Amino acid sequence: MDTMKNLQLQRIACHVRQGVVEGVFHAKSGHPGGSLSIADTLTYLYYAQMKVDPANPQWEDRDRLVLSKGHCCPALYSVLAEKGYFDKAELQKLRHIGAMLQGHPDMKGIPGVDMSSGSLGQGISAACGIALAGKLKKADWNVYAILGDGEIEEGQVWEAAMFAAHNKLDNLIAVVDNNNLQIDGRVSDVCSVYPIDEKFRAFGWEVFLADAHDFDSLEAAFTAAAAVKGKPAVVIQKSIKGKGVSFMEDKAGWHGKAPNKEQYEQAMAELKAAEAAMEG
Numbered sequence: 001m002d003t004m005k006n007l008q009l010q011r012i013a014c015h016v017r018q019g020v021v022e023g024v025f026h027a028k029s030g031h032p033g034g035s036l037s038i039a040d041t042l043t044y045l046y047y048a049q050m051k052v053d054p055a056n057p058q059w060e061d062r063d064r065l066v067l068s069k070g071h072c073c074p075a076l077y078s079v080l081a082e083k084g085y086f087d088k089a090e091l092q093k094l095r096h097i098g099a100m101l102q103g104h105p106d107m108k109g110i111p112g113v114d115m116s117s118g119s120l121g122q123g124i125s126a127a128c129g130i131a132l133a134g135k136l137k138k139a140d141w142n143v144y145a146i147l148g149d150g151e152i153e154e155g156q157v158w159e160a161a162m163f164a165a166h167n168k169l170d171n172l173i174a175v176v177d178n179n180n181l182q183i184d185g186r187v188s189d190v191c192s193v194y195p196i197d198e199k200f201r202a203f204g205w206e207v208f209l210a211d212a213h214d215f216d217s218l219e220a221a222f223t224a225a226a227a228v229k230g231k232p233a234v235v236i237q238k239s240i241k242g243k244g245v246s247f248m249e250d251k252a253g254w255h256g257k258a259p260n261k262e263q264y265e266q267a268m269a270e271l272k273a274a275e276a277a278m279e280g
Contacts (some may be wrong), residue, residue: 001219005048007278009215012082014275017087017244018268019078019091020258025264027095030103033254034148035075036178037239042079049226064114064130064258068123068152069177070257075159077101085112086129093184110119121154123147126173131172131232134270139171145170146175150161150182155192158203164232165204170257173225174205174234177212196223209252212239214262245270 016039021027024030046052050063067076073096081088086100093099100109115125115130127145134141147157164172176196184190195197197207206228210221218237225233242248242253245267259267 001216004026006215007041011025011278014271015041015082016043016078018271020074021242021267023074023091024258026092028258030074031071031256033241034072036242036243038075038177038276044084046079049222059272061141064143066115066123066127066145067105067117068145069151071101073105080112108171121156122152123158124157128164131169132167134171141172144173149176149178149187149193152193161203167231168230176236177239178236179239181241181252185252194238204231206231206233208235210237212237218244
């Protein structure tokens, strides 16, 4: 990836993170930690990988994205707003009664959301169904499904993994956001899912590893995953929960907690300082 493109994606991701913090603060609830850990990934997918058209959210030939870890929708909402699917002012209404943006993605009410999700373990099954429909239609689009590493403790995930391999869904690319934290603590302590890569290989998937906060690494992984034929692919990305906000990074306590006013101001100051440093 050339330097200018990399820098542009870094700036966009910084805006996405600011949108996450903005939304969760005004909601007084939500999930900032896991949202911040996938901000770079969503930025890369929507700005460099996926075929999408904000002016035509229901474009038949678009690539689809299923946020299986639906509680991390502040990141998805922020990138959709940044991309132009809806006004950024909606982010400040997150989780408010009657607002468009609620605590989990709603495909019927939010432009750009391809699948309603939130009950952990189920999003990847929906993604399999969408991918199979694409195969039956002989359509030229891919389906991306983002899972949490705590989420893959759910048995349904592995039923879906078996289904995807059996049906040779090479238009399905899963992402496991491996920040090693869930609401109760370290994934490795709560109910270890390791080794994640060997498990997916055993289920018949092609596996790629990536640094979730390095756009060159993301580009290499997703480019290779999209080229796989005859089987589904998964990108297992090593990430940092709360990435970009110093006091949230790698802290399980920020799984589902909103910042207070002082914390909000500190987080926004840090993110704006990071953005200013890029300009310098």
